[in-house]
Amino acid sequence: MSEGTLDGATAGLSRTTKVRAVQAAVLVSLVVSVEVGPRTGVVGRTTLIPLSVMVEELLGLLGSGQLTPHIVQTFAAVFGAFALAVVTGVPAGIVLWRVDTLKQVLDPYLLIYYAVPFFAFYPLLISILGLGIAPILAISWGFSVVIVVTNTASGLAQIPEAYTAAGRDMNLSRWQMLRYVYLPASVPYVFTGLKLGFVYALIGTIASEFILAESGLGWLISYNYNNFDVPGMYAAMLLVISLALAVNTVLARVESRLYQRAVA
Amino acid sequence: MLELRNLSKTYGLGDDRTSTIVALDGIDLTVEEGEFVSIIGPTGCGKSTLFEVIGGLTDATEGRVDIDGDRVDGPDERIGMVFQDHSTFPWLSVIENVAFGLRMNGVSKAERRERAHEMIDLVGLSGFEDASPTELSGGMNQRVAIARTLVMDPDIILMDEPFGALDEQTRLIIGNELLRIWRETGATILFVTHNINEAVQLSDRIAVMSARPGRFKTIVDNDIPRPRDDDTMSTEAFNDLVQRLWTELKSESRKGMEQQEGRTVTAGSEADS
Ligand SMILES: Nc1ncnc2c1ncn2[C@@H]1O[C@H](COP(=O)(O)OP(=O)(O)O)[C@@H](O)[C@H]1O
Ligand SMILES: [Mg+2]
Numbered sequence: 335m336s337e338g339t340l341d342g343a344t345a346g347l348s349r350t351t352k353v354r355a356v357q358a359a360v361l362v363s364l365v366v367s368v369e370v371g372p373r374t375g376v377v378g379r380t381t382l383i384p385l386s387v388m389v390e391e392l393l394g395l396l397g398s399g400q401l402t403p404h405i406v407q408t409f410a411a412v413f414g415a416f417a418l419a420v421v422t423g424v425p426a427g428i429v430l431w432r433v434d435t436l437k438q439v440l441d442p443y444l445l446i447y448y449a450v451p452f453f454a455f456y457p458l459l460i461s462i463l464g465l466g467i468a469p470i471l472a473i474s475w476g477f478s479v480v481i482v483v484t485n486t487a488s489g490l491a492q493i494p495e496a497y498t499a500a501g502r503d504m505n506l507s508r509w510q511m512l513r514y515v516y517l518p519a520s521v522p523y524v525f526t527g528l529k530l531g532f533v534y535a536l537i538g539t540i541a542s543e544f545i546l547a548e549s550g551l552g553w554l555i556s557y558n559y560n561n562f563d564v565p566g567m568y569a570a571m572l573l574v575i576s577l578a579l580a581v582n583t584v585l586a587r588v589e590s591r592l593y594q595r596a597v598a
Numbered sequence: 599m600l601e602l603r604n605l606s607k608t609y610g611l612g613d614d615r616t617s618t619i620v621a622l623d624g625i626d627l628t629v630e631e632g633e634f635v636s637i638i639g640p641t642g643c644g645k646s647t648l649f650e651v652i653g654g655l656t657d658a659t660e661g662r663v664d665i666d667g668d669r670v671d672g673p674d675e676r677i678g679m680v681f682q683d684h685s686t687f688p689w690l691s692v693i694e695n696v697a698f699g700l701r702m703n704g705v706s707k708a709e710r711r712e713r714a715h716e717m718i719d720l721v722g723l724s725g726f727e728d729a730s731p732t733e734l735s736g737g738m739n740q741r742v743a744i745a746r747t748l749v750m751d752p753d754i755i756l757m758d759e760p761f762g763a764l765d766e767q768t769r770l771i772i773g774n775e776l777l778r779i780w781r782e783t784g785a786t787i788l789f790v791t792h793n794i795n796e797a798v799q800l801s802d803r804i805a806v807m808s809a810r811p812g813r814f815k816t817i818v819d820n821d822i823p824r825p826r827d828d829d830t831m832s833t834e835a836f837n838d839l840v841q842r843l844w845t846e847l848k849s850e851s852r853k854g855m856e857q858q859e860g861r862t863v864t865a866g867s868e869a870d871s
């Protein structure tokens with residue numbers, strides 16, 4: 335086959351390698367400066383502590399079991415809110431994509447949704463839902479669900495007409511069309527929404543815990559900050575960041591499994 | 599035998615369907631079994647609409663489509679379509695793409711594999727079974743799309759500018775391959791193209807469509823003997839036919855362009871009201 339595909343592929347490959355190298359370099363320099371900065375005194379120890387100290391502190395706290403109740407509370411809120419956002423947001427996105435008038439009506443509201451200062455409603459939610467996990471779940475869900483809805487709806491709308499035409503030509507039933515064409519074709523878009531949705535749920539939970547809670551990782555970060563426990567604060571932050579990265583990685587894995595995209 | 603009788607298609611525009619656009623107006627054509635017919639015409643004259651109607655993807659406003667005297671209404675297993683755009687599914691491998699229609703129709707796994715392999719062989723993609731379409735060039739993707747259609751064993755294949763996005767060289771190579779596949783399968787092919795050379799290289803007959811509303815302005819027999827190789831393309835007969843088709847097309851293309859410009863203006867005023 336004299337179509338010159340292979341040349342393009344190799345050129346692409348060497349470029350990805352270069353990009354990867356730069357990405358790795360950025361990560362390494364970040365890690366090194368967090369480690370070396372505080373050690374050399376470029377940054378004050380009350381502001382930042384070396385990464386290795388954070389890790390040590392975190393492992394110590396994890397080992398002692400002191401973190402366990404906070405982890406349980408925060409994870410329950412984050413994963414609970416995210417799960418709720420997925421089971422409500424994805425179907426809502428499908429409906430929005432299907433029902434044109436509904437989309438037209440809701441579009442302006444969805445557009446300004448994230449301009450609303452969400453956490454300002456926290457006192458109101460507490461008076462309705464009481465203290466505890468309920469208002470945190472509500473805020474995190476509310477913060478997360480709309481990004482899932484909009485990404486699902488716009489993702490489904492972006493599916494190339496050629497895919498659906500091919501499906502119709504092969505005489506697929508409505509169900510087959512949804513299951514074997516629309517759903518897999520929308521995976522990359524929907525997963526963009528899911529990844530963002532998780533981060534938003536996490537932000538919603540941590541920020542709510544900052545404001546008003548008696549436990550949880552967000553509360554712990556703010557408590558440690560107020561009590562000048564810098565290592566304790568960074569240990570909790572490190573845990574939150576690790577959680578965000580771990581879930582993102584898992585979601586990306588699931589996505590590529592589902593989409594079977596070129597595994598180079 | 600494929601028969602198109604007085605096919606017309608009118609689209610309603612806007613939410614209330616008050617304004618309409620006549621895409622097809624009284625199309626008549628009879629295509630013999632195993633024939634290769636190309637359709638050329640200005641952009642927007644209704645070529646894709648014609649194929650959608652024949653393929654049963656959209657209903658005609660008037661007229662009918664018959665295959666061997668048997669009416670086509672709705673997607674029909676006797677007809678397979680190949681589209682211009684990347685219509686191969688990027689979430690499936692090459693062989694899964696080719697076997698897709700069989701899978702949807704409940705064909706057993708063993709038989710699917712066998713038939714898909716056969717078609718992949720036929721389009722010259724052996725060795726790429728497990729590749730992802732995202733790794734393949736445009737030309738190879740179109741081979742996958744052709745194999746995916748062929749595997750359903752259609753009597754009639756409708757190809758809507760299938761090589762429109764390919765460069766000239768790839769187009770020539772894959773055009774020759776298509777002729778080989780056509781010979782080997784004995785299928786009837788209807789082929790839309792913008793490329794007059796390609797139409798002359800490939801077809802038995804070439805239908806020239808008028809600017810919207812789409813009608814057949816003329817249908818030209820192509821008597822240039824087969825097989826047509828690269829040398830054929832420099833013969834006088836070849837160039838005469840190209841010239842003749844170009845003359846037929848030119849005035850329609852101009853009309854088509856004026857329409858397109860006119861339509862932008864109308865669309866603007868509609869939006870204002
Ligand atoms: N679904 C549709 N709704 C309304 N108008 C359409 C639709 N599809 C095509 N048209 C119009 O019908 C005419 C013919 O379109 P098409 O068949 O795509 O032309 P071609 O394939 O020859 O370029 C064009 O003016 C186009 O804008
Ligand atoms: Mg077209």
